[in-house]
Amino acid sequence: MKSRLPGALLNLLDQATRQSGLATTLKTSIIQLILDGVIAHHERLPSTRSLANDLKISRDTVEAAYQQLDAAGFLIRRTGSGTFAVSPEKPEAWTRGFNAKPATVGLSRSILPPLSVRGTDIEVAGGVVDQTDIHPFVAAMPDIDSFPLRVWQRLGARIIRSADRSLLMYGDAQGYLPLRDEIWRYLSTYRGVRCDTSQIIVLTSSQQALTLVANLLLNPGDLIGVENPGYHGAKLAFLAAGAFLKPLRIDNEGMVVSEIENGDVPVQAVYVTPSHQYPTGATMSPARRSALLEWSATTGGWIVEDDYDSEYHYEGQPIASLQGVDGSDRVIYLGTFNKVLFPSLRLAYLVVPKPLVKPVVAARTLLDGQSALMSQVILSEFMKGGHFSAHIRHMRMLYKSRRDLFVVNLANHLGEYVTFNPPTGGMSIACFLREPFTEELTVSAATEAKIELPTLRRLYLGGRGPEGWLLGFAALRPEIAERAMALLARTMEDSHKS
């Protein structure tokens, strides 16, 4: 009997290549030509139409490859003037990632064997850079001074002193069960998450959650919708998995859901921060939430709900999670303790539909096995003792009062430079620069005043968005924040005069 395989394969191969394989190969090839110097720094590339014609492939494929190259920083696309190559040896062009230093490709290709394509992408993008101390105006940083360190020390010392040897062994790779119970209690009480303990997976960080989700759900070349502007760490995780990003506009109701389907290529998943959109702070409206769940139920697309600082909502009742409203088991929910308690803790969690539990845990064992057991035990005792919810209540009041003072001082000292809406939650505030002020000028003034000014535009895909700042207010004592604002205003005035 002749095998049916070749015919079936020919169909599939053709389809698969058309859909994604070719775009990935095209992207890889262009990167290689840039690295090899065949395409020069700032050389103008053909339009998608003309390249598609020359290569006899579809324009969609070229568009997908250009988009990915753009997001990875290998291209700059300027409306009206064209598309230009960016060589990683020319560091001035790199603006990706928060607080990113200009990246250089340290790996000399002539001396050492080259990195893989994704390795080069990652090196060029520079990873996720976290701040190691608190100073004005580091964004999304908790107030370490208010953490109940004494309680943690007492619990921690007691647990470590009385640790029996079973605590030294491998634990449950899905997470310490008493901790999963506490997380379940918290999420179902405060976030309206509907799940049972068996759906909760303890991880080290939301970054790990995003990496897992990206690798399990997305094939290279798949399209994921991301908020634009949006969280850089998520975008880097999706890009590292070989996915393409589809930017979705943000307005004051959050993500513009109708944009998900406005292209030819189907979107496989959407990444969303509905509680307080990062970085704009917008809370997703009920209508948009329904529309997103509707999209997901209809198309089978996944929703990745990053509820990273939902604990801090200052106006009225917080809105329950999308996960709790979803009736189709399509929402993957993630949260972290590293921002709410302290960054060096390294504990976070995923809540997934039941059929995903096994593959997520398996994939997690491939990444790094499991989370450290001792800190899981300490945290579960901390939560069981009521310290977690007490801490959140305390911090919510503290951060709310800091936000209130911050926006007043911001308007006073820097109102002639920026416009902003007071955020209804979260730990940072997005400010938009008034004409004619630019990120470049204001950052240079801030640097002179030894103040860090996290910028906004790089949180837009390809750096194409309005100029502005994302200022952290939660970790700063009000008098320190105000002093920094006054100093910044003075420096900017001086530099404007000169």
Added chain:
Amino acid sequence: MKSRLPGALLNLLDQATRQSGLATTLKTSIIQLILDGVIAHHERLPSTRSLANDLKISRDTVEAAYQQLDAAGFLIRRTGSGTFAVSPEKPEAWTRGFNAKPATVGLSRSILPPLSVRGTDIEVAGGVVDQTDIHPFVAAMPDIDSFPLRVWQRLGARIIRSADRSLLMYGDAQGYLPLRDEIWRYLSTYRGVRCDTSQIIVLTSSQQALTLVANLLLNPGDLIGVENPGYHGAKLAFLAAGAFLKPLRIDNEGMVVSEIENGDVPVQAVYVTPSHQYPTGATMSPARRSALLEWSATTGGWIVEDDYDSEYHYEGQPIASLQGVDGSDRVIYLGTFNKVLFPSLRLAYLVVPKPLVKPVVAARTLLDGQSALMSQVILSEFMKGGHFSAHIRHMRMLYKSRRDLFVVNLANHLGEYVTFNPPTGGMSIACFLREPFTEELTVSAATEAKIELPTLRRLYLGGRGPEGWLLGFAALRPEIAERAMALLARTMEDSHKS
């Protein structure tokens, strides 16, 4: 001016597709046909020659795809009788991974959107399963009872009680500097590693090290040489990164280096456990070490040196690491504290050539940010106080005496079933079953006696290798090990009779 791009791209695209893209697409397509039921369980597939003919592609491409499918468990290739499909819905076919439960694809494709191809691969393979307690004959497990828990508790309680708030913040993403200093001191003194502190990166586990290395150095479709038999966690990490595995034979001098270049497709990297090969225990001979370094220097291929239990060498002087002898900056060295101290600790390290430090740290921040700071501080104090080297000295003597008793008892009780060579180091011993005994029969007898018998054949690529066991001896008190052996022998005798 007409762009030179299209011509250059056409060349590259053609080449890239021929080399790897097509094999990956072919693999993906066959998996889809198996999952969709178009190819039935145990259906015979066309030979590589005939499929290559039918699809009008090169036989090398089909061979690469079949090899990857085989390693991932979607095919069984039997010399002489052909190649057969394996459906993941038929769990009896899965033997991959240590102690792997029969895997089932829990994700119903009709109800939920499908996992990505790599997600499906990972779910089917089942991840790396670590044992949560010690019992005969769990392999590669340390003796928790001998860990100086009191010292650790005292140090830990002191550090956590006196922790200042800077310990709560993000630390250096590369690792806590005093810990890197201690690791440097240990590696240069005891393992002959030549590096400085700036080349050491603190991670959570060797699994994380392997995942990082796989993603940074290997493109999908690249070939990495792996020891056969070899460590399953490494193979899973390379497969998850889309690499193809080239099996390299092991003899009593370790990896047979001459096999690296016996194919058409160039090998990009080699994964090796030279101190005590996993699982055979063979120490790589000086001649083979030279040959491997020579291969690397000549071809530019990377060497991934996993020195996971080099601490435990029982006969004569331990041989220094490959890293220390390498003159070409091609060796990536990894080690872990989780096996030497205790599994729930979650600390390990990579030593990389200087140009790789930045990309590895960047990639690590994308995976999970950084390692927990508190345990890094405790470990660095533990090492600084001399407790680490004292512990290793103590365990080396203890494990050596356990090995000596274990092999005597093994010969007495189970000598009629297996042959073995006493390992010169490490924590496990590989045993080969004598005719006519099989893994299936002996495991079923062991299960009856409530004894775990980790099997050997699944550590061979595609499960094609001799049948046997890999028995852990380090964590077991000799009287417990002997009792289990006697019980096992009795049960096997009974089941043999009946």
